[in-house]
Amino acid sequence: MVRVGTSSNISNEILISGKVNFEDGKAVNLGIQRGYPVIMWIYNVSPFLSDYRLVMSDGAIMSEDDSFVFLIPEEKLGEGKFTAYIFYGIPKESMQNSMMTGKVEFFNKISEEEFEELEQKRMKEIVGVDDIKRLQLEKQRISDSISLQKMCFD
Numbered sequence: 001m002v003r004v005g006t007s008s009n010i011s012n013e014i015l016i017s018g019k020v021n022f023e024d025g026k027a028v029n030l031g032i033q034r035g036y037p038v039i040m041w042i043y044n045v046s047p048f049l050s051d052y053r054l055v056m057s058d059g060a061i062m063s064e065d066d067s068f069v070f071l072i073p074e075e076k077l078g079e080g081k082f083t084a085y086i087f088y089g090i091p092k093e094s095m096q097n098s099m100m101t102g103k104v105e106f107f108n109k110i111s112e113e114e115f116e117e118l119e120q121k122r123m124k125e126i127v128g129v130d131d132i133k134r135l136q137l138e139k140q141r142i143s144d145s146i147s148l149q150k151m152c153f154d
Contacts, residue, residue: 045081079109
């Protein structure tokens with residue numbers, strides 16, 4: 001499982017942690033051995049799918065217990081909703097919504113409710129009601145995609 005939170009009550013850092021599962025010395029569903037880094041790609045989420053953009057990438061070495069930790073200063077990301085994809089080994093864009101990648105969504109400097117209100121306001125200014133419904137359905141489809149959190153990450 002990939003977890004997200006602040007590292008403490010007074011911290012201005014976002015903490016993303018998890019663990020890569022291994023079976024018989026190989027990463028579950030990947031078949032690669034220990035020794036590769038864990039790579040994280042963070043995207044800024046927009047109501048418009050074409051505005052989904054990479055805002056940060058980072059790498060980490062796993063601990064002896066196969067766990068990893070990423071600490072991100074809040075100000076590095078700015079305000080909004082974000083999706084982090086966690087890869088073990090060599091990351092590939094085609095693997096983002098597969099069972100071989102960990103995925104976690106989080107909000108920074110804004111609540112989920114505030115984000116949804118802003119999203120609706122922006123969408124009404126630019127597109128019609130039918131387009132809004134289509135975008136919401138597409139967003140739900142992406143959100144429901146298979147995540148590796150239950151398979152390769154603990």
